[in-house]
Amino acid sequence: MFGTSGIRGPVGDDVTADLALAVGRAVASEGYERVVVGRDARESGTILAEALIAGVRECGTDVLEVGVAPTPTIARAVPWTDADAGVVITASHNPAPDNGIKLWTASGKAFGPDQREAVATRVEREAYDLKPWNEQGALESLDGVLAHHASELTDAVSIDDPLSVVVDVGNGTGGITARVLAALGCDVVTLNGQQDGSFPGRASEPTRETLAGLSSLVESTDADLGIAHDGDADRMMAVDETGAFVPKDVLFALFAREAAGDGDVVAAPVGTSMTVDDTLAKVGASVTRTPVGDVFVAEAAKRPDVVFGGEPSGAWIWPTETLCPDGPLAACKLVELAAERGPLSTLVTGIETYPIRRTSLEVEDKAAVMDRVREHVHERYDDVETLDGVSITVDDGWMLVRASGTQPIVRVTVEARTESRAEELAADAVAILEHAIEAGT
Secondary structure, eight states: OOBTTBEEEEBTTTBOHHHHHHHHHHHHHTTOOEEEEEEOSOTHHHHHHHHHHHHHHHTTOEEEEEEEOOHHHHHHHHHHTTOSEEEEEOOTTSOTTEEEEEEEETTSOBOOHHHHHHHHHHHHHTOOOOOOGGGOOOEEEOOOHHHHHHHHHHHHOOOSSOOEEEEEOTTSSTHHHHHHHHHTTOEEEEESOSOOTTOOSSOSSOOTTTTHHHHHHHHTSOOSEEEEEOTTSSBEEEEOTTSOBOOHHHHHHHHHHHHOOTTOEEEEETTOOHHHHHHHHTTTOEEEEEOSSHHHHHHHHTSTTEEEEEETTTEEEOTTTOSSOOHHHHHHHHHHHHHHHOOHHHHHHTSOOOOEEEEEEEOSOHHHHHHHHHHHHHHHOSSEEOSSSEEEEETTEEEEEEEOSSSSEEEEEEEESSHHHHHHHHHHHHHHHHHHHHTTO
């Protein structure tokens, strides 16, 4: 039921009011007595939130209702209000037909595997602790959370030389970024600033391809950089002052290098470029790998030696601020960095990158294929990790073979220090996967 980032899928098919009601009942039945609930700008979120709140209250748990707000705002509101858990109705960067449910702990960190499994088991068994009419939970509107988030963002950075910034809200909930940057003295222009869960301005996920409008606007003006969010503003990507998209691994390396020093550790999922490792090595810091998913990065970020964590998809975590990926915080941090060290294009040029190859193959039985991959690579290679998929490290690169969490495919990613070696490793990795597929026929 849960993927790496909660429940997501097409509304009316995978995600329904019945499911939201069941999840609400299950969360309350797990003993969470006070729950913060909010949603992103998708219209379907209205019905889903109402159903989930009904389920929570049916089982005796009180609800603090936020309404429409960024996911990091809602996640931060859980510890602010001394609540026991939080729920966000969102499909994050997914397209408009989708919606979903993401759960947050009392610390503002996403539910871990054990907590998700407990909720899923209750839903599967319909094991709910329904209360009589006079013991059902209360409903209270929670005001001021955006102002509270904005205040913490302002306190988290210091921008002595304010910049000119274009903020592409993507018709989502990330308008707080523009407001905070303006309050910090920046000259801010917004793009796709109207909340609209059908995402008419561009696709919800901020990528090189979807940010063409942002790149063009920044290039044609005197803006110092451009910021972009996904639908619920837990992600943040950027373009430099020339309008060029900042590569995801490069942005990761910039944030990590700024946060870490000698002896510090940065949390990153398997498949993250060795650009990050090499950049951190220059300042005496190192990387600890996690399974894919911001929940695993956040779990690693709880360690006292971990000062930053992220996913190249655009989810960035500063554990001293929050264990939720916070796109507006990342935006403010990047503007602060560019104001102090910029221009951003120069910072990007200073990060060395390496060739990466990606492909995927359709399979009928992902689990069986991955079992055969593990068996085969242990016979051929010495440095093999099975933290999430199968990762193989060689002297001048690495290979990752990993099953998709949502599709009937197995993905192959390789990286090397030269183009020719990347091609060789890609061929080797595909051959390993094809051998595993053929061995099962």
